[in-house]
Amino acid sequence: MNVKKNLQFIEIKKENIFLDIIFQDSAILILNKPPNLVVHLGYGHTSGTLLNALIFHYKKNRMLPRAGIVHRLDRNTSGLLVVARTIFAYHYMIRLFQQRKVIKEYDAIVIGRIECDGIINYPIRRNIYNRTMMAIGIGGKQAITYYKIITIFRNYTHVRIRIETGRMHQIRVHFSSIFHPVLGDHLYSRGIRPNVTSYSKLEYKTLIRFYRPALHSSMLQFVHPITFKLQTWTVSPPMDMIHLLHVLYSEDMK
The missing domain is CATH 3.30.2350.10 (Pseudouridine synthase)
Known part of the structure; x- marks a missing residue:
């Protein structure tokens, strides 16, 4: 042959x-x-x-x-x-x-009110029922996620996240595991939906139309491979997340 x-x-x-x-x-x-x-x-x-x-x-x-x-x-x-x-x-x-010498921080908007900073330390492995998904489970690889509260809205929380490990879908799986899935993350939402009955038509439409997980990699920090100096890069969220945050702030001020 x-x-x-x-x-x-x-x-x-x-x-x-x-x-x-x-x-x-x-x-x-x-x-x-x-x-x-x-x-x-x-x-x-x-x-x-x-x-x-x-x-x-x-x-x-x-x-x-x-x-x-x-x-x-x-x-x-x-x-x-x-x-x-x-x-x-x-x-x-x-x-x-x-x-684990690259520091990565993310901005996320999650469903529900988280009242204080915290850490999520659950192992992550492949979902045995759906190989395209990840899950918390015995036998998984160590995964550590730190989070800090930026703003608590009526039914959402804006958090800043630092991950010590870089597992596939780590942030989305971890926040789903504490019953605060990332807004717009239909894959890991677990059927959890916010109460939108008290919101205006503008906020309702903004939330319904947000098609993706509200997750943004906002900071990278590491020692440069040539200069060997510690460098930091930051970038603001894209316009869809900025608009979402603007609507949430506006509605909560009413």
């Missing part, structure tokens, strides 16, 4: 997709990922991804593993993402993530 004739290779397409670059030098890129952008190629996603965009705008990244992508955000999570531009920077950043 001719093995070569049976091998099939996927041609990765270069695509001119806009990238919001926050910082770049010869070693790394820091970009602000919009919602509804898939990071990696995968089943059902062979185009329109961040990887396709990277090899268009940064041709040398095609020679790097995963085009230099060293971590990911969920498709509908917005915010800061670091990409390596050299093989040294790639392995350096992978090692920093493995050693």
